[in-house]
Amino acid sequence: xxVTINDLLLTARENLDxxxxxxxxxxxxxxxxxxxxxxAAQRATEGEYPGALVLERNVLEWxxxxxxxxxxxxxxxxxxxxxxxxxxxxxxxxxxxxxQQLGLHRATDVVGGYQxxxxxxxxx
Numbered sequence: 001x002x003v004t005i006n007d008l009l010l011t012a013r014e015n016l017d018x019x020x021x022x023x024x025x026x027x028x029x030x031x032x033x034x035x036x037x038x039x040a041a042q043r044a045t046e047g048e049y050p051g052a053l054v055l056e057r058n059v060l061e062w063x064x065x066x067x068x069x070x071x072x073x074x075x076x077x078x079x080x081x082x083x084x085x086x087x088x089x090x091x092x093x094x095x096x097x098x099x100q101q102l103g104l105h106r107a108t109d110v111v112g113g114y115q116x117x118x119x120x121x122x123x124x
Contacts, residue, residue, distance in 0.1 A: 011097075012094050012097035015097070016093060016107075017108050018108055019108055019109070020111050020116075021116035024083070028051075031081055033053060033074055033080060034051070034085055035052065035054075035083065036053065037057045037086055037095055038056075038085070038087055040056070042087055046087060046114055047114070049117065053074065057086075057095060061098060064080075064082055065104070081106045082106065082107040083107075083110060084107065084109040084110070085110050087113045088113040088116075089113035089116065092110065096109040
């Protein structure tokens with residue numbers, strides 16, 4: 001029997017301590033690092049989260065693995081709390097699970113992605 005994308009997503013989320021949009025600010029205040037993996041066109045259309053690191057999905061593992069020659073300065077060790085953000089919380093779950101496979105066991109994502117962050121904002 002073939003594995004479906006839904007099967008893969010459920011498996012990916014089994015070890016993620018996912019962050020609700022309303023709790024994101026607290027996570028960031030406690031040292032979490034938000035990584036926005038949405039493509040530039042999507043960020044331009046939807047908006048950006050202030051202070052988020054922008055790393056498109058195709059380079060994510062190389063930039064966050066502390067053993068990689070292509071790592072970013074924030075990738076200091078395997079204990080960083082990476083919080084991955086996509087538009088709706090699907091590709092971010094797959095990405096965070098891949099980071100965990102690299103030994104970045106505190107990696108996770110935002111439930112509902114950027115759309116959930118927008119929905120959680122107070123209305124003026």
